[in-house]
Amino acid sequence: MSSRDALHLIAAFALLLSGVTSPFLAEAEEAGTTAEERSDWQRKKCDVYRQAFAEILDHVGREGVSPAFIAKNEAFIESGCLADVDACPQTKADIEVANGLTIASMNAGAASSFSPFRCRQ
16 A cells, blocks of 8 residues: 555545545545456455355344345445445444444454445435
8 A cells, every 4th residue: 555545545534534525535436446346455355344244144133223224235245345325324233233344344454434334314
């Protein structure tokens, strides 16, 4: 990772924490990367996320997890973890799943901003 990329990542994370959309993230989305064009690292992060999502749902169960939250996460995974889907955890079970996914992703080396958890409304 170049120092410029590291600075962009730090800025994006800081903006995420402040609730402001990052221009660097928008720039990456506008570049139009497709699931087929993902780097090995992007594929690995998505594989970890996919596996963690299945395991957490098996552990927590689907009761109390909102159908919209499940659908948004499935859409994120189907996109190769590239889609901007705004998976907003609403229920206690949604939050438990989101926390587990964030921890699993971060344990694999992904930034917390990798996840699709956004509540813009």
